[in-house]
Structures are given as C-alpha cells and as structure tokens.
Amino acid sequence: xxxxxxxxxxxxxxxxxxxxxxxxxxxxxDGEQILACEPVIGYLHRGLEKxxxxxxxxxxxxxxxxxxxxxxxxxxxxxxxxxxxxxxxxVPERAKYIRVLLMELQRIAxxxxxxxxxxxxxxxxxxxxxxxxxxxxxxDLLEECTxxxxxxxxxxxxxxxxxLPEGFGQKVLDFIKLFRQRIDEYxxxxxxNRIFRSRTRGIGVLPKxxxxxxxxxxxxxxxxxxxxxIRKVALYEVYDRVEFEVPVFEQGDVWARYLVxxxxxxxxxxxxxxxxxxxxxxxxxxxxxxxxxxxxxxAYSRVESPRGELSFMMVSDGSPNPVRVHIRAPSFVxxxxxxxxxxxxxxxxLVAILGSLDIVLGEIDR
Amino acid sequence: MKEAIENLLQHFGEAVTAxxxxxxxxxxxxxxxxxxxxxAQYLRDDPQWQMDYPADLTVWDTGxxxxxYLRLWSSVYNHNVLVLTTLSRERPVIASLAQLYPGxxxxxREMYDMYGVIFDGHPNLKRILLxxxxxxxxxxxxxxAEPSGDPLRGPQPVN
Numbered sequence: 001x002x003x004x005x006x007x008x009x010x011x012x013x014x015x016x017x018x019x020x021x022x023x024x025x026x027x028x029x030d031g032e033q034i035l036a037c038e039p040v041i042g043y044l045h046r047g048l049e050k051x052x053x054x055x056x057x058x059x060x061x062x063x064x065x066x067x068x069x070x071x072x073x074x075x076x077x078x079x080x081x082x083x084x085x086x087x088x089x090x091v092p093e094r095a096k097y098i099r100v101l102l103m104e105l106q107r108i109a110x111x112x113x114x115x116x117x118x119x120x121x122x123x124x125x126x127x128x129x130x131x132x133x134x135x136x137x138x139x140d141l142l143e144e145c146t147x148x149x150x151x152x153x154x155x156x157x158x159x160x161x162x163x164l165p166e167g168f169g170q171k172v173l174d175f176i177k178l179f180r181q182r183i184d185e186y187x188x189x190x191x192x193n194r195i196f197r198s199r200t201r202g203i204g205v206l207p208k209x210x211x212x213x214x215x216x217x218x219x220x221x222x223x224x225x226x227x228x229x230i231r232k233v234a235l236y237e238v239y240d241r242v243e244f245e246v247p248v249f250e251q252g253d254v255w256a257r258y259l260v261x262x263x264x265x266x267x268x269x270x271x272x273x274x275x276x277x278x279x280x281x282x283x284x285x286x287x288x289x290x291x292x293x294x295x296x297x298x299a300y301s302r303v304e305s306p307r308g309e310l311s312f313m314m315v316s317d318g319s320p321n322p323v324r325v326h327i328r329a330p331s332f333v334x335x336x337x338x339x340x341x342x343x344x345x346x347x348x349x350l351v352a353i354l355g356s357l358d359i360v361l362g363e364i365d366r
Numbered sequence: 367m368k369e370a371i372e373n374l375l376q377h378f379g380e381a382v383t384a385x386x387x388x389x390x391x392x393x394x395x396x397x398x399x400x401x402x403x404x405x406a407q408y409l410r411d412d413p414q415w416q417m418d419y420p421a422d423l424t425v426w427d428t429g430x431x432x433x434x435y436l437r438l439w440s441s442v443y444n445h446n447v448l449v450l451t452t453l454s455r456e457r458p459v460i461a462s463l464a465q466l467y468p469g470x471x472x473x474x475r476e477m478y479d480m481y482g483v484i485f486d487g488h489p490n491l492k493r494i495l496l497x498x499x500x501x502x503x504x505x506x507x508x509x510x511a512e513p514s515g516d517p518l519r520g521p522q523p524v525n
Contacts, residue, residue: 042495050505212441215420215469226441228419233444298450300422300437313435315426324426326435336472365495 007035014043018121018351021361023335025354029347037342039335044365052325057083057292058157060325065151067327067363070113073106073142074305075363076155079325081236081301082312083157087294090286095159096237097279102145102154103237103303104268104275105172108179109138110306111261114358118258119190121355122199127190134182137175144168158286169276176269183265191262200255204341204353207252214337217330218308219264220357222248223256230304242274254356261358293320307331307358329363367393367445370414378405394448399434402451403461409438409447410466416442420467425477429507432458432483436470453483462488480505 013024022043028036048067052060064075077099084091091099112135119127139149144165146154154160190196206216211224221228229246231239247263249256300313308330315324334357341353371393375382381401387393397405409417417438426433432453439446453460462485464471474485475494482503485491493500502509 042497045495047504210468212418213420213468215467228441233439298435298448300448309421311422311437313422313424313437315428315433317428323428324424324433326422326424326426328422328424332472333469336469 006031012350014040018354019361020117020355020359023359023361023364025338025350027342027347027350032346032348034342034345034347034350037339039338041335041361041364044361046366048366049325049327053322056320057086057294057322060322061155061157062151062153064327065153067329067366068305068307068310068331068360069150069362070360071106071110071306072150072152073102073154074303074310076153077103078301078303078305078310078312078327080155080157081303082299082314083292083294085301086297086299086314086316087157087288087292089158089288091159091237092283092286093280094163094282095284097275098160098164098284099155100237100239100242101164101172101272101275101279102142102160104271105138105142107268107306108265109135109142111265112138114261114306114355115186115190118355118358119196121351122196124190124193124196127186130182130186130189134179137179141168141172141175144171156285157292158288159284161285163284169279172272173276176272180266180269183262186262191259197255199349199352200258200356201253202251203254203349204345204356205251205253206337206341210337210340211252214340215333216308216337217333218304218306218358219257219260220308220334220337222246222260223356224252225250228309230302230309234302236301236303238275239271241278242271244271254352257356257358291320293318305330307360307363308334310363327363327366329366331357331359331361332364335359335364367391367443370412373412373414374405374408377408381405391444392446392448394450396450399451399453399460402434402449403463403466405449406436406438406463406466409449415445415447416440417445417447418442420463420469421446423463423470423473423477425481425483427481427505427507431455432481434460434483436463458483459486460484461486462491464488479503482506 008029010027013019014022024040026038048063064079065072067075112131116128116131143149146152206224208225211221227246227248244267247260249259294316296316296318298315303310311328313326314322317323382397384396409415417440419439421439422437424435434451436449477483478491479493
C-alpha cells in the first residue's frame with residue numbers, strides 16, 4: 001500500500017522550551033521529514049553595537065555580560081582584549097593567569113548548562129539536576145571572586161579589577177577534585193545510556209568541508225574533525241604555557257559534539273590545576289589615564305568562548321568613543337548552518353540537532 | 367607567506383591600494399571595491415593562501431563613507447588575512463561573497479539590515495534582525511531615532 005503524505009508548513013517557537021530562548025523556526029515538512037527550515041531571529045535585538053558607539057571604550061564592558069549570558073566572562077575578556085590591542089595596553093602576568101583561571105571555570109559552568117538542558121531536551125530530565133548541582137558550585141566560586149553570579153563584569157582593560165580572595169585557589173582545587181568524579185557519574189548516567197546514544201549517533205551530520213565553509217567554530221567544528229581552537233591557534237593570555245589537548249571527533253554528528261564538550265570539561269580541569277600551580281605574585285591591573293583615547297585604527301580580538309570563536313572588532317578615530325564595535329558571535333554563525341543540518345532530518349531529531357549547537361540567543365540577536 | 371603576498375600584489379596590481387604585515391601570521395590588504403569578489407576568490411583558491419574559513423565580515427560608517435571588513439583564516443597554514451575596502455554613501459553596493467563562502471550569508475544580511483549596504487548577487491538579501499517593515503538603516507551615523515511613545519512600534523526614525 002502506498003502512503004500518501006502532504007506538504008505542510010509549521011512554526012516552532014518563538015516561545016518553545018527546546019529553542020533555548022526566543023528563536024522561531026519555520027519548517028516545511030513532508031510527513032515526518034523536514035524539507036526546509038528558516039530560522040527567524042532578532043526577538044532579543046537591543047542594538048548593543050550602536051549603544052557602544054555612544055559610550056567611552058571602558059564603559060562598554062558591562063554590555064558584554066548581556067550577550068552570551070551563560071559565559072559573561074568570555075565576553076568581558078573579548079572586549080577588553082580588543083581595547084588592549086587598539087591602545088597597546090600591557091597586562092600584568094598575574095592578571096593573565098587569573099583571567100585564564102576564570103575563563104576555564106566559566107567554560108565548565110557553561111558546558112554544564114548545555115549538559116543539563118541537552119539531557120532535558122532528549123527526555124533525560126535527571127541530568128539537569130546533576131549538572132546544575134555542580135554548576136551551583138562553580139557559580140559560588142565565581143561569586144566569591146567577582147561578587148556576581150551571572151553578569152560578572154570582572155575583566156578590565158589592562159587586567160582584572162582585584163586579586164583573588166584568600167584561599168580561593170585551594171577551594172577551586174577541592175572543587176576540581178570532586179568534579180572529576182562527577183564527570184564519571186555523568187558518563188554513567190548519560191553517555192553510556194543506550195537510548196541517549198541511539199538518539200544522538202548519526203543524527204545531524206555536519207561534514208568537515210561544510211563546517212569550514214560556514215565558519216562554524218567551537219565544539220561544533222571540532223565535532224566535525226577540524227582542530228580549530230582559538231586557545232591553540234591564537235595563543236592568547238597564557239594558553240601557550242599550559243598543557244592541554246583539544247578534543248576532536250571525526251563523526252560530525254550530535255554525539256560527537258556532545259563528546260567534545262564532555263572532554264573539554266576535563267581539559268579545563270587540567271588547565272585550572274596548572275594555572276593555580278604556576279600563578280606568580282604581583283599587580284593585577286595596569287593604570288590607565290582617566291580619559292582613554294586609543295590611536296586611530298582597526299583592531300580585532302579572538303577568544304575561545306564555550307560556544308566558539310568570539311571576536312570583537314573595533315574601529316577608532318582617536319576620540320574617546322569607538323566609531324564602530326562589531327561582535328562576531330559564535331552562536332550566530334553556528335545557527336546559520338542549521339538549515340543545512342535539518343534538510344532531510346526527522347522532526348523528532350530537530351530538538352537534538354538544535355540542542356547540540358548550544359546556541360544562546362542573547363549573542364545571536366545582540 | 368612573503369612569496370604569497372608578492373604573487374597576490376603582482377596578480378592584482380593597482381587594485382591593492384595598501385597592505386601591511388601586522389604579525390608573522392597576519393596580513394592586511396586594502397583594495398578597491400570592484401575587485402572584492404576576485405580577491406576573495408583568489409585567496410580561497412590559490413594554493414599559497416587556501417583561506418577556506420570565513421571568520422568575519424562587517425561594515426562600519428565613518429560618517430563620510432562605509433568601510434567593509436572581511437577576515438579570513440586558513441586551516442592549512444593558520445594564517446589570518448584582513449581585506450578592507452571603502453564604499454561611497456551614495457552608492458553602497460558591493461559584490462556578495464555568499465556563493466564563495468556560505469558562512470558570510472548571514473553576516474551580509476545583517477549588514478544590509480543595519481547599514482543598507484547592497485550585496486550584489488546575494489541569494490536572499492532581506493532583513494535578518496529587524497522586522498521586515500522597519501524604516502531606515504539604524505546603524506548609519508545619520509540615523510536618529512526618537513521614542514514614539516508607542517511600545518509596540520518602538521523608536522521611529524526622524525526625517
């Protein structure tokens with residue numbers, strides 16, 4: 001018997017729990033199969049780049065907390081590095097180590113949100129509770145250091161605003177020791193779960209050439225076999241002095257992107273241990289003039305945020321305000337490959353594929 | 367990299383108006399806008415460059431003219447190239463690179479949305495972040511918006 005199916009256009013979002021924010025997807029379906037997908041974005045657009053043009057350089061750092069709100073510290077670092085390059089500002093050694101320490105804690109916190117929400121997307125709701133239990137511990141550490149839990153605003157042009165609190169290093173090491181065991185627990189609960197494996201393996205395959213041509217970055221491109229990690233290719237701060245590996249998987253499916261993030265959390269633990277061991281004493285902030293005027297020119301910075309290559313680009317004309325601030329948000333570029341990934345996929349796999357890209361709408365819409 | 371730069375300069379002649387090597391792995395070219403697509407294609411296909419990764423594309427407005435900025439990365443050599451050009455405010459048209467690099471598709475749509483720069487040959491050049499019925503191009507320096515008093519309409523351009 002021949003089963004006849006009829007074409008249909010359906011709308012997902014903008015208010016839907018699996019879209020992780022206000023993202024709308026228009027899907028053209030043939031039965032259960034997706035023929036085409038068009039993402040509709042911009043619901044969170046605040047015009048941050050324009051707002052930054054009207055303010056002095058250093059007043060713009062708090063705006064960046066509102067871009068990728070799961071990794072605010074990476075955004076802070078991105079804009080500060082860009083201003084430092086523009087004005088040729090030196091950063092003290094100790095500040096560089098503190099920055100790397102905080103970035104890696106932030107990466108763990110962000111990947112834990114991915115792990116929890118991704119589990120929930122696929123029906124493994126228990127994972128959410130476990131991942132957020134550990135995320136709370138990271139947030140407590142970051143709160144002790146920065147005073148905030150989500151919008152830290154803790155990196156400054158020329159360093160970090162203050163030194164680490166007393167005994168902070170030991171607390172972080174205690175957490176890392178515990179966290180390593182917890183990763184093994186996650187693996188038992190989710191990675192070795194047969195239902196989870198069959199829902200992620202071979203789904204949403206992104207070939208290596210497509211990932212490169214679309215400019216994907218972060219775990220998305222590393223899950224497709226390209227070892228593109230800004231921490232290795234640009235060697236900013238002290239990433240050239242710590243030993244760590246860049247996890248790369250060749251399969252390019254949802255499963256590979258998940259494995260990259262799991263392995264990255266282990267590598268972050270390694271980096272944190274080395275940074276705490278090697279951290280020198282000294283000042284943490286370079287003094288800058290009250291009115292900061294970088295020379296005219298164009299500068300850009302690259303940072304490996306938990307979601308991929310975060311790049312700030314600034315144009316200066318020598319006045320106290322920037323002429324242009326552009327934010328290359330990793331989620332924006334990673335989302336643009338979604339229509340390609342969804343071609344021919346099943347509707348039931350939509351949530352898994354979208355979840356594996358780990359997007360944050362705050363930085364897509366800016 | 368030195369040889370590759372010389373070959374590119376020879377190939378394009380006067381179309382490259384300025385260039386500088388900022389660091390061992392980064393070079394910046396300022397070119398005239400009508401060679402935009404040719405230079406990008408050369409950088410992508412030439413075996414000495416192999417710029418296969420479109421990292422970033424953006425536009426800025428100085429008040430007199432538009433600047434266009436393209437950043438490419440090579441997965442083979444780990445080199446970065448910035449390609450810069452300028453466009454007049456009267457005729458902000460430049461060739462689209464979306465056929466060469468699918469990754470700049472959304473960047474070009476965003477720049478059209480914010481600055482009204484036309485990317486000639488783009489497969490789907492329409493607004494991406496703002497609503498389709500938005501008037502004006504808000505990131506231009508001469509765009510002034512005032513609150514309309516209506517929360518559903520938002521700030522409106524003043525003309």
